[in-house]
Amino acid sequence: METLLKNTFLFLSKNRFANRTAKKYGLRLGAQRFVAGEQIMEAIAAVRELNNQGIVVTLDHLGEFIFTEEEAAELTDCCIRTLDEIASSGVNANLSLKMTQLGLDISRELCMQNMRKILDTASKHQIFVRIDMEDYAHNEISLAIFEELRKEYGTTIGIVIQAYLYKSEQDIDRLHAYRPNLRLVKGAYKEPAEVAFPKKEDVDSNYIKIIEKHLLNGDYAAVASHDDKIIEHVKKFAKEHQIPNSQFEFQMLYGIRTGAQQELAKEGYTMRVYVPYGNDWYGYFMRRLAERPANVGFVIKSMFKK
Structure with missing residues (x-):
């Protein structure tokens, strides 16, 4: 099952239609766990x-x-x-x-x-x-x-x-x-x-x-x-x-x-942390899910947080 999920996320990471669709919804899809924000000043705040x-x-x-x-x-x-x-x-x-x-x-x-x-x-x-x-x-x-x-x-x-x-x-x-x-x-x-x-x-x-x-x-x-x-x-x-x-x-x-x-x-x-930011986050996000499909659980929880 884990291999199937990994291959699915890697396939989706290269899907241009899915990428365009994801941008419409911004980081609300759960990517905010792995992406510092869409603007540079959001990223600078995370760095600080x-x-x-x-x-x-x-x-x-x-x-x-x-x-x-x-x-x-x-x-x-x-x-x-x-x-x-x-x-x-x-x-x-x-x-x-x-x-x-x-x-x-x-x-x-x-x-x-x-x-x-x-x-x-x-x-x-x-x-x-x-x-x-x-x-x-x-x-x-x-x-x-x-x-x-x-x-x-x-x-x-x-x-x-x-x-x-x-x-x-x-x-x-x-x-x-x-x-x-x-x-x-x-x-x-x-x-x-x-x-x-x-x-x-x-x-x-x-x-x-x-x-x-x-x-x-x-x-x-x-x-x-x-x-x-x-x-x-x-x-x-x-x-x-x-x-x-x-x-x-x-x-x-x-x-x-x-x-x-x-x-x-x-x-x-x-200890150095790799902090991504920007609105073109979709491919990066899919590869993070592919690396560890268990991350899907974190994403689902974050989508329903108020």
């Missing part, structure tokens, strides 16, 4: 609240299904405004973005032009920008773009590696030359067995492997997981190998395991 708990943040202005240069330009402006608001408000946050938001599916050149506008602003404000990894079809071009921009913008930029892909260990080796700041995740897209581990236990095993490899390389790791076993393993591994807490952080999603987030921060670990 988390900062007050000793938690740092990465902000993500949501956007999918981009088909025109005008849409890409609009989302680029949203990313730039997010950086400006982070700087002016003084909150402790960085920025995450998807390159398909910036026109990657229209042309590589358009995406690069928009990325450079964002990174110019980020460099001015000294704010870190993370390229989110998308589905396998965008994996290789995303890595190539990161390598090019890393040479231009240095440590201002980072990227994501997904443990469910067979190639991820090789990608860790490939990127080590750049001493990259990597967010390490299990992966949230539905991919064929030709490119990704189909079994959860294999994904978990590979996740541990790439975390350890990246840490032993001496590079900065953002370990994005809600799994207590993974978190405890990283803590123990870091102590055994004398890896300082300053070389890694834990990351979790907004609205999920808030108690655990606060506890990790109290223990002295850098």
